[in-house]
Amino acid sequence: MNQQEATDFVIRELGKHRQRNDIIQKLCEEGGMNWGDAEKFMRRVEVENKSAITLKQSPLITVIGMGTIILGLALTLWVTIASLQGYIIFFLSFPVPYLGNIFYFIIGLAMILGGMWGMWDTIIRIWNS
Numbered sequence: 515m516n517q518q519e520a521t522d523f524v525i526r527e528l529g530k531h532r533q534r535n536d537i538i539q540k541l542c543e544e545g546g547m548n549w550g551d552a553e554k555f556m557r558r559v560e561v562e563n564k565s566a567i568t569l570k571q572s573p574l575i576t577v578i579g580m581g582t583i584i585l586g587l588a589l590t591l592w593v594t595i596a597s598l599q600g601y602i603i604f605f606l607s608f609p610v611p612y613l614g615n616i617f618y619f620i621i622g623l624a625m626i627l628g629g630m631w632g633m634w635d636t637i638i639r640i641w642n643s
Contacts, residue, residue: 515541515544515545515546520541520545520555520559521559523537523540523541524537524555524556524559524560524563525559525563525566525567525570526570528560528567528570528571529566529567529569529570529571530570531571531574534556538552538553538556541555564639565640568636568640569640571636572636572640575633575636576633576636578629578632579629579633579636580629580633581629582625582626582629582632583626583629583630583633585625586622586623586625586626586628586629587622587626589618589619589621589622589625590622590623590626592618593615593618593622594619596615597615597619601615602614602615603615603618605617605618
């Protein structure tokens with residue numbers, strides 16, 4: 515495996531969210547490198563090709579982010595409608611009225627914000643690289 519093939523391999527595998535140690539092991543087996551050299555090579559390729567790796571990872575991150583946002587919206591909407599209709603949602607059998615309503619509403623908001631934050635972070639990494 516020459517230098518260009520090894521670089522393409524590292525970019526492709528990091529884009530597929532493979533474990534670093536598995537990539538290094540493959541470089542050692544097929545590329546004829548020792549472990550330390552393979553680690554340094556992989557770090558260098560990762561720094562130099564950050565945008566290409568981020569672009570390859572972005573579809574999965576986008577799907578997970580959108581799913582989290584949709585589930586968060588659904589949870590928040592459900593709790594809001596149930597609360598406005600007077601339903602009391604208990605949380606883990608605690609005898610505190612509306613504790614579940616508040617807790618699940620906050621969890622829904624956290625899901626929405628977390629999904630948006632993850633997608634925004636991905637967009638910024640693509641934009642800045």
